[in-house]
Amino acid sequence: MIYLLLSILASTLIFVIFNLIGKYKINTLQAIVFNYFAACITGVLNTNTALKPLELVNQQWFFGAVFLGFLFIAIFNVMALTAQRHGLSVASVASKMSVVIPIVFGLYVYQENLGWQKGIGIFLALIAVYLTSIKARTGTIRLKNLWLPIVLFLGSGIIDTTIKYLETRYIPNDGIPLFSATIFFIAGCIGVTILTTKALQKTLVFDLRSVFAGLLLGIVNYYSIFMLLKALQFKNFESSTIFTINNVAIVMLSTLIGLAFFKEKLSIKNCSGIIIAVISIVLITLS
Template sequence: MIYLLLSVLSSTIIFIVFRLYKKFGVNTLQAIVVNYFIACTVGFFGYIEGSDFSKVPSENWFPGALMLGVLFITVFNLAAITTQKSGLSVVAVATKMSVAIPVLCGIFLYNESTGILKILGILLALVAVYLTSIKSEEGISIKKENLIFPLLVFLGSGIIDTSIKYLETSYVSETDVGLFSSTIFATAGSLGVIILIIQAFQGKLKITYKNILGGIALGIPNYYSIYFLVMALRTKGFDSSTIFTMNHVAIVTISTLVGIVLFREKLIRKNWIGLILAIISIILVANSAI
């Protein structure tokens, strides 16, 4: 379970970095692109030994890694559009509720275990994610014409997690986890560069040191969040539905607590209820795996 804990901690650091972007006026897109290349570099120099990079395109997992790289940058841009049109709460709910997709796939496609405790824990987790994500007593409101964007974020995020599980199970050897992760980030970063080049031709690009530093700060924990998640999925005795549920809910819980302590966020009653349900769901899902 140490890998799951490290993945959760890495993802929590990502949350902190994103919050600091707003404080220091960092251009998120530029920082995201830099972040992908930093994450790729961390993998290449820290977790890959004796690999023949020329053989990467011939690896069975290579097409899947390319697809994930495309999804990473696509979902990010969809999340940005959703934020502009419907607000941050809608993005948070769509992203975090997407855990339902890999959980259901794990149960139905991989015949993973089910039980009253596990099912109850998963249902409570989904409710907890929703309640901790909304920031007003009225809940969330989406105009009918904008509904497609959070739906795409929901599907895209769920497909990313499901694909990671599928590729990890079917094609990626333990010695290739670092190379697999780095290839995903390299693909996403390359596509991000194309977007920046288009912005440059449009006269909208202005690169600053704080955007680069923001990308470096994000890239390191971002790499580890994926690397440790893949390693957690290899933990014997734990189904992927259990890992994904505990991972998402723990990230929501710890990030919310960090928001209170470091950024003095004020929680409404629904958020507190969501936190309590999140803790209960983690206990239920964890106990169901014992």
Template sequence: MIYLIFSVLASSLIFVIFKLFAKYNVDTLQAIIVNYVVAAVSGIIAYSEPVQITYITNQGWFYGAAILGIVFISVFNLMAITTQRNGLSVAAVATKMSLAIPIIFGVIVYQESTGILKITGILIALVAVYLTSSKTTEGVSLTKRNLIFPLLVFIGSGIIDTSLKFFETHHVAANDVSIFSATIFGFAAIIGVCTLIYKRINGTLKLQLKNVIAGIGLGVPNYFSIYFLIKALRYENMDSSTVFTINNVAVLLVSTIAGILFFKEKLMLKNWIGIGLAILSIILVTFSI
């Protein structure tokens, strides 16, 4: 449970840092790419064994980690497009509602428990995600033309969580969690750096020190959010469906509270109802263990 708590805190810190990006006009793309480099380096530093390229490339998880790295940065860009075209609430809901995918995967593939408390808690969690994430009086609105972007965010985010569970179960040894995480971020960093080089060649890149500093600040909690999530998934007494439900809802809850305390965000009645339901869902899912 302690790993799950640490994962929630690290993930919530990421949202707080993103808030600061907007306040200080940080170039999000540049900061994200630097963040992936820092996250990869953090994983290498945390790895207790000597880093050997031949060892890494021979692991069963290597190609999966490479694909996940590409998916990581792709989903981020899709989130940015979704935010621009459909609004922040749509992007937030699409990201958090994706918890349904790993939950269904865990129940079908790993025959995880589905008691009445757990099912009720998961359903309430989905409602809580919608109500807490929706910050406009109109609710979450979509246009037919731009529906593809939140749909891809939903699927991509679900694939990431599901893949982490799959590789953790079948391929990643306990001592390799750090280097597995570092490899994922490393491939995301490679794609990102190639993007920066392309922008530099085209003369559209203006690298600023504040973006680099912001990326460094984001990279460490980003690494630990994945590292601790994988460690939480290894806990034998807690199903992945329970882990993902508690993690996603708790992150939304903590980041929302942080927004109120540190950024003076105003919430509507439905947001407060969502917070109450989020707390209830965590209690129900936790007691279903």
């Protein structure tokens, strides 16, 4: 289970880095773009397979990797904005409570049963995302504040579902590094296109600090995906159990870090949302 533990630590560190990027006003988009190339290089260095770029398009998982590349850069931006505007706890809960999406997907694709316990757990998860998204100073929620956690919730769930589907159907045991590197490279290329457009419009101001932030973020990002995929290959645990343990641990750890190091303040509703999140995950697991 060392892979699962390392995935939890790496994923939590991503939220922390995003918060620091916002705190020191480092250009988030540029850091994210550099992060993907750093992650890609890390994946290439970790693969034992001969790298033949022209053969990548013939891989069964290639178009899935292209789809994930688009999602990665889009949702990473949303994750960064959520962590910076709402705090670590909201970002982690919205991202990790998306575990309900691959579970619902499994009901149809893998023909799993939906009992009352799992149904209640999914319903409570949605309530948890809502409650943790309420800003403490207002006690209310507005659409302009709610859209980020909702998009993060949906996007993260689709990413987890797609990764599990591709890992189950198309990725060999030794193909994880190359698969991961391909996703990151595609996401990086999309990011470069965005930055190039900004440069042509003369709205791009290069931030050298984003290179170093992106390098650190990229290494952590790669291993968060790599370790999760390795954990999913462990046959003694179902994927729903792995996703659940992974997600609830990230929620708890990032919340504690937010309180201890970033002086984040949680309202009673925020705390209730986090507690409900834990209860929902436990219900889903035990079901």
